[in-house]
Amino acid sequence: MEEKVFFDNGHFKITNIRFINGNQTYLLNGITSIKASSFIVTNSDFVRTLILFIFLISMIGLILTKLATLINFLILGIVLALIAKFFYKKRTKYILILQTSSGESEALTTFNKEFFDIIKTNLDNAIVARG
Secondary structure (H helix, E strand, C coil), X not given: CCCCEEEECCCEEEECCEEEECCEEEEHHHEEEEEEEEEEEECHHHHHHHHHHHHHHHHHHHHHHCCCCHHHHHHHHHHHHHHHHXXXXXXXXXXXXXXXXXXXXXXXXXXXXXXXXXXXXXXHHHHHHHC
């Protein structure tokens, strides 16, 4: 059987015989099913830590300079809200899981939906072509 290439970008290669992901190679006749999964990832821990740090530094500065007025606290609150809005990010992480006779393996993890769809489609096509 001749090996037919469905996708090759240098790092990922999908043929009707194998799927290469960097340094990991999967034989397609060992793959029993493909599962796609996604979930939302946030960097909220980083944002909370950053806001707490800025708040503590600001409070120390306000106490030391004895300028702790209502306007200063209002400005501090607005600045912290703007910082939180700027740094807070929600992204969707896509995972391609291959089921083999020896169990499940995460073959691909990416934030790029288009690339994920290309890999999944080509892998599906290669499995169908394998027969």
